Amino acid sequence: MDTNNTSRKEFLAGLVTTGLVLAGCSSKKSPFEMAASEDVKATGEKVKLLSVDGEVIEVDKAFLKPVPNMPTISNSEERKGIPGKKFVMVIDLSRCKNLRKCQSACNHMHHIHSNLNWLKVYPMDEGEHTAPYWQPTTCMHCDEPPCVKVCPVDATFKREDGIVLIDSDRCVGCRFCMAACPYSIRVFNWEKPDTVSEELAHKPYDCETSMPQKMGTVGKCDFCPDMARKGELPHCVSACPNGTFFFGDLNEDSVTNGAETFRFSDLIKDKAGYRLMDDLGTKPSVYYLPPVARNFPFEKGMEIDKG
Amino acid sequence: MEKISLTDEQVVSDLLPKKFGKLGMVWVAILIVFCLVGFFAYCRQLKYGLIVTSMRDYASWGIYISNFVFFVAISLVGSLITAVLRLSGVHWSTPLTRIAEIIAVSAITFASLIIIVDMGRPDRFYNLFLYGRLQSPIIWDVTVIITYFFISILLLYIPLLPDMKILLAGKEKKGIYKLYSFLGSFWKGTHLQFRISKRAINILCIAIVPIAFSIHTVTSWLFATTYRPGWDSTNFGAYFIAGAFLAGAGAVNVAMYVFRKYYKLENYITNDHFDKMGKITVMLGMLYLYFNVNEYLTPYFKMKKPEVAFLNSLFVGQFSVIFWSAIFGGMIIPMIILLFKRGRRPLPMFICGIMIVVGAWFKRFLIVTPTLLQPFLPMHNVPESYKHYFPSWEEWSIALGSLAGALLVITFFARFFPIIPIQETIIEQHEKQNH
Numbered sequence: 001m002d003t004n005n006t007s008r009k010e011f012l013a014g015l016v017t018t019g020l021v022l023a024g025c026s027s028k029k030s031p032f033e034m035a036a037s038e039d040v041k042a043t044g045e046k047v048k049l050l051s052v053d054g055e056v057i058e059v060d061k062a063f064l065k066p067v068p069n070m071p072t073i074s075n076s077e078e079r080k081g082i083p084g085k086k087f088v089m090v091i092d093l094s095r096c097k098n099l100r101k102c103q104s105a106c107n108h109m110h111h112i113h114s115n116l117n118w119l120k121v122y123p124m125d126e127g128e129h130t131a132p133y134w135q136p137t138t139c140m141h142c143d144e145p146p147c148v149k150v151c152p153v154d155a156t157f158k159r160e161d162g163i164v165l166i167d168s169d170r171c172v173g174c175r176f177c178m179a180a181c182p183y184s185i186r187v188f189n190w191e192k193p194d195t196v197s198e199e200l201a202h203k204p205y206d207c208e209t210s211m212p213q214k215m216g217t218v219g220k221c222d223f224c225p226d227m228a229r230k231g232e233l234p235h236c237v238s239a240c241p242n243g244t245f246f247f248g249d250l251n252e253d254s255v256t257n258g259a260e261t262f263r264f265s266d267l268i269k270d271k272a273g274y275r276l277m278d279d280l281g282t283k284p285s286v287y288y289l290p291p292v293a294r295n296f297p298f299e300k301g302m303e304i305d306k307g
Numbered sequence: 308m309e310k311i312s313l314t315d316e317q318v319v320s321d322l323l324p325k326k327f328g329k330l331g332m333v334w335v336a337i338l339i340v341f342c343l344v345g346f347f348a349y350c351r352q353l354k355y356g357l358i359v360t361s362m363r364d365y366a367s368w369g370i371y372i373s374n375f376v377f378f379v380a381i382s383l384v385g386s387l388i389t390a391v392l393r394l395s396g397v398h399w400s401t402p403l404t405r406i407a408e409i410i411a412v413s414a415i416t417f418a419s420l421i422i423i424v425d426m427g428r429p430d431r432f433y434n435l436f437l438y439g440r441l442q443s444p445i446i447w448d449v450t451v452i453i454t455y456f457f458i459s460i461l462l463l464y465i466p467l468l469p470d471m472k473i474l475l476a477g478k479e480k481k482g483i484y485k486l487y488s489f490l491g492s493f494w495k496g497t498h499l500q501f502r503i504s505k506r507a508i509n510i511l512c513i514a515i516v517p518i519a520f521s522i523h524t525v526t527s528w529l530f531a532t533t534y535r536p537g538w539d540s541t542n543f544g545a546y547f548i549a550g551a552f553l554a555g556a557g558a559v560n561v562a563m564y565v566f567r568k569y570y571k572l573e574n575y576i577t578n579d580h581f582d583k584m585g586k587i588t589v590m591l592g593m594l595y596l597y598f599n600v601n602e603y604l605t606p607y608f609k610m611k612k613p614e615v616a617f618l619n620s621l622f623v624g625q626f627s628v629i630f631w632s633a634i635f636g637g638m639i640i641p642m643i644i645l646l647f648k649r650g651r652r653p654l655p656m657f658i659c660g661i662m663i664v665v666g667a668w669f670k671r672f673l674i675v676t677p678t679l680l681q682p683f684l685p686m687h688n689v690p691e692s693y694k695h696y697f698p699s700w701e702e703w704s705i706a707l708g709s710l711a712g713a714l715l716v717i718t719f720f721a722r723f724f725p726i727i728p729i730q731e732t733i734i735e736q737h738e739k740q741n742h
Contacts, residue, residue: 103688115689115690115693116364117688117689120684120687120688121687121688122685122687122688123685123687124685137684146533146534149442149443149532150442150443150444150445150532150533151440151443152435152439152440152443152445152446152449153431153434153435153437153438153439153440154438154440155434155438170431170434170438171427171428171431172426172428172431172432172435173357173426173427173428173431174425174426174427174445175367175368175427176443176444176445176529178364179367179368179530179533179535180532180533180534182533182534182535182683183683183684184364184365184682184683184684187364188357188364188367188427189356189427190356190357190358190360190362190363191355191357191358192356215356215427216356216357216426216427216428217427217428218427277683307687307688307691
């Protein structure tokens, strides 16, 4: 892990150097023109750079060429995950009143088809004399994911940081994962997503943003790993005004909803956290805190609920 | 057997494929119309996506998948009639082998096609071979279905070789005869060739039994490897195989009647054949009934919450009419009819066969979709249309088109190839005369 971090730093340093070098060139002649003309003569001035393989290489300054669009993270890196992390979510049921700000933020930020929701808020009412409560449900990002087990083409995969993602460029649309998921969190793009702009539709698919959603493939909650890379919280977490969602890293043993931060193990211990359908052996990464000492009565949520 | 002795020439002239009559033409035309409508519906699906179906996030598998299971089930009969009966030394089934085998080949072909129709991205079908993961039951299914397809083709083709020679006898190599000569001109009918072909058929017969069991067991595992009520069952493999043999036997009964009537094959497919097939059908029906009791009684006894919601939807709820019709019309009533000697005559056998096959189709639907409409968490935050399932016209057209396509393959096969093995019938006639 450490070596990876160092190489990342070096790489960034290399980029900065390149930038400086280019800036230096541009004072005399545009670097784009220089790169375009084939008969570039070596100046003899060398620049140290980090290659893609992680080796430090020396290149003549004259051969430096700017890359117009730096590629984002590669598919194989996206399939590996963020090193050293193990993401978890804690959902405090006593704070939810079915406001569904989480849902609209998620739908908006991921450009999901208007009929679909990755995040659902269920009115749970389990027995005859039990109290109903609202249950926001994301992907559980199981450690034994039934969906990943059945996928015939490795289009849905489990990363080292615990996140389960979908590669919509590979998905064949067999929907076996949807049948396998006991939490029914997976959705299918039955038609072309109506919320994707022309511009977004033509961008290459990115597993970490899960965008753009494509017709004939499966979609689901992705725990917003693109936000995690930036050190920010998933959209649902920051959208909830009641601080229902906590997100964090199990290795650091801390979760936060933006305003409050807790030690994960203490929170689970003090509030008797549990996981959904734990008896199935799927080992979810999402924990629930039971709806005790509630902030809102259940009925409050009925105003918004449309079924 | 009540078979009368026939001369070789008569056997050949009786069994050579004949041109379609008026009825045959009408039949083919109807099937082609169904296929074309199905094709048109599929073009619409390719253009607009699976939105043209009625499948949605909860009922994410519908009649395409149940149609697929139905086709796989029907195709199992090839292995039953050809392999199981041959290996157990039964001779009366010889005239039925080719009927069973062409049903198997045609059904397994359309099973593969209909699974592509169900895919959201059929353009990425090759991903199954590029990125196939051995852990996934779908890859197991792809593997065994491809294997079964090729073994079935060989079991159809190798016994056809001696007949090809008869078909070619003294004919100019024009039109269809070019095909015959391409397929079978190397067959000279030497002793060595007969010996090799007999050995090959024996090996294939042995090989096809485990493969046949695998295709339907693995197909059942597409459901049984999940947690869902109604699918989460260790009974599923055996239950599916028993059901498949029953459906296949029903299909053979229907085909026997139609071919006998249309091609006037009363000397070859005799009342005795119907009687024996009837007895086999009853036995398979009882086996299937036994597995059905296992499948539904034990969960209903326990009354586990998700299972009960599912079973109630079948027994008394929205699917109860289809369920009880399939159980009684597709299994119990035909079984009772076939218990009686008078019920095993050709016409009642034909009617029972139709009942079994239609019941089997609806039974597959009941296995696939009602389970998906009983998720563990409530159906919520979805449009109203997501909570029900009734197939759209595109789905019906494609499903019916695929069934018509399978019948078309069988029809054209019977047009160009002898549907009763000529050479084997002649050999059996000779053996009988020598006794």
